[in-house]
Amino acid sequence: MSEDRFIDRLREDARPLRFEPDAFMTTRVAARIRERIQTPATASQVLARWFRPLAASLSALALAATLGIVWIDRTSSDVQQQPTVESLSATNTIEISAAGDVYRVNP
Amino acid sequence: MKAAGAHEEDPLETAAIAETKNGRPEAYEYLVSKYLKRVISVAWGIVRNADDAEDLAQEAFVRAYENIARFRTGDPFGPWIYRIVTNLSLDVVKHRSRVRQEALSDMEEGERRDRADLPAKTNEIAARIESALQSLPEMQRLVARMHLVEEFSHTEIAGMLNLNEGTVRSHLSLARRKLREQLADVYGGSYE
Numbered sequence: 001m002s003e004d005r006f007i008d009r010l011r012e013d014a015r016p017l018r019f020e021p022d023a024f025m026t027t028r029v030a031a032r033i034r035e036r037i038q039t040p041a042t043a044s045q046v047l048a049r050w051f052r053p054l055a056a057s058l059s060a061l062a063l064a065a066t067l068g069i070v071w072i073d074r075t076s077s078d079v080q081q082q083p084t085v086e087s088l089s090a091t092n093t094i095e096i097s098a099a100g101d102v103y104r105v106n107p
Numbered sequence: 108m109k110a111a112g113a114h115e116e117d118p119l120e121t122a123a124i125a126e127t128k129n130g131r132p133e134a135y136e137y138l139v140s141k142y143l144k145r146v147i148s149v150a151w152g153i154v155r156n157a158d159d160a161e162d163l164a165q166e167a168f169v170r171a172y173e174n175i176a177r178f179r180t181g182d183p184f185g186p187w188i189y190r191i192v193t194n195l196s197l198d199v200v201k202h203r204s205r206v207r208q209e210a211l212s213d214m215e216e217g218e219r220r221d222r223a224d225l226p227a228k229t230n231e232i233a234a235r236i237e238s239a240l241q242s243l244p245e246m247q248r249l250v251a252r253m254h255l256v257e258e259f260s261h262t263e264i265a266g267m268l269n270l271n272e273g274t275v276r277s278h279l280s281l282a283r284r285k286l287r288e289q290l291a292d293v294y295g296g297s298y299e
Binding site: 016 | 132135143151161240286293294
């Protein structure tokens, strides 16, 4: 017997092994499914349904805000560390030479 | 031969999925009535117990309903629900095997119950096939049963069991060889 013929006969003979639920069983299961999916949600479920996406959005916003603040803070502190004309003039002594004399001015 | 589970475009199914997504649970009944028998049968083929199969089918449909928003409208519903029920059934089998390791007496009780649940119309040849299937290693048995008894295609089985098609073919090839050996007196053992 060829391989294909063997499989065809095996399938044919194995058909009674398929479980065929009776009408009572299918009706019962369908009714239970209907009951479970059509049960109106309780107050806590409704609240949870609204609260979950809201909480997730707020968390995402808070995270974005935190990261933004940290970034701005770091950027501004970097800018502050750069020496400017004003800062240099504020920290260094100014020397003025006039007629061979040197005058120092502490700002 | 065309596999029984092969997808054919069903406009009613597409409409039922779309309506269910739009918050009309009564539209889901079309999907339940279309797939319920097969879903119970798939579950039974794995757990071998009618009560468990009934509960698993129910759970599978409820889970599919709860996740219907993620389901792409236009895709066939069958492979999805079969995959859900297969995964749930395999979890039950895994749980059972853990329990069996802990209590040997439970295993004996379970096996008696499994035999009692065999379809009543099983004839002698079918009983021989059943016995040969039961002697196979777990994955080979599962794949062979889905292919021979439930008549799913290789692609469908691969999707349901999260395997690639080559692995399914390999399991099936091994199972076929063993079945042919064990059923040689029924079908003959030679490849003519």
